Amino acid sequence: xxxxxxxxxxxxxxxxxxxxxxxxxxxxxxxxxxxxxxxxxxxxxxxxxxxxxxxxxxxxxxxxxxxxxxxxxxxxxxxxxxxxxxxxxxxxxxxxxxxxxxxxxxxxxxxxxxxxxxxxxxxxxxxxxxxxxxxxxxxxxxxxxxxxxxxxxxxxxxxxxxxxxxxxxxxxxxxxxxxxxxxxxxxxx
Numbered sequence: 001x002x003x004x005x006x007x008x009x010x011x012x013x014x015x016x017x018x019x020x021x022x023x024x025x026x027x028x029x030x031x032x033x034x035x036x037x038x039x040x041x042x043x044x045x046x047x048x049x050x051x052x053x054x055x056x057x058x059x060x061x062x063x064x065x066x067x068x069x070x071x072x073x074x075x076x077x078x079x080x081x082x083x084x085x086x087x088x089x090x091x092x093x094x095x096x097x098x099x100x101x102x103x104x105x106x107x108x109x110x111x112x113x114x115x116x117x118x119x120x121x122x123x124x125x126x127x128x129x130x131x132x133x134x135x136x137x138x139x140x141x142x143x144x145x146x147x148x149x150x151x152x153x154x155x156x157x158x159x160x161x162x163x164x165x166x167x168x169x170x171x172x173x174x175x176x177x178x179x180x181x182x183x184x185x186x187x188x189x
Contacts, residue, residue: 008057009065011048015041016069019076026080031142038139041073042132067120070128071099077135087138091161095131098168105175113179121174127167130160 018041025034048066052058075096082092106118137153 006051006057006059006062007055008048008051009059009062011044011051012062012065012069015044015048016065016072018044019069019073022073023076023080026077026084026086026139029084031139035136035139035143038073038077038135045070074128074131074135075099078131081135081138086142087134087157091134091157094161094164098127098164101168102171105171109175109178118178121167121170123163123167123170127160127163130156130163134160 018037022034022037022041025031025037045066048062052062078087078092078095081087082089102124109118134153134156137149137156141149141153
């Protein structure tokens with residue numbers, strides 16, 4: 001088996017393959033199935049990272065494929081949740097808008113400043129974690145219909161919105177610092 005088709009990357013591909021099924025379950029109102037499939041996708045995310053780090057299976061393919069699978073799954077889930085009128089559209093617009101904004105910034109750093117390494121920030125990781133918690137909370141609210149879970153889902157949504165906004169600002173700041181370092185040193189790194 002080619003190195004790029006290792007266990008870690010196959011788990012990432014499985015997560016990517018699960019995305020349409022999670023989305024379909026949300027749109028059809030199969031809330032328990034949606035939550036179970038999303039949980040399975042989350043497990044593949046944990047396992048692919050562990051396999052890449054602990055088994056030495058990290059590849060360049062995985063570096064690109066993993067965030068793509070994460071964004072396809074999370075963006076698709078939020079679009080489906082908004083389409084099913086479970087989460088507000090403004091929140092989905094904020095999450096997707098921030099992601100597009102970050103992609104544009106990364107493209108600028110790559111094309112103008114020739115910066116190749118653009119690691120995720122700690123705030124980006126925290127924001128993504130809370131976006132996942134938000135998706136789970138809203139799907140769990142649909143499954144359980146509990147006022148406590150509903151209140152928790154609202155709180156988590158607002159925390160996630162704040163962290164999404166903050167991480168976008170943080171990525172902007174980091175981008176300016178990276179560009180300044182590159183311009184100041186002239187060496188491209």
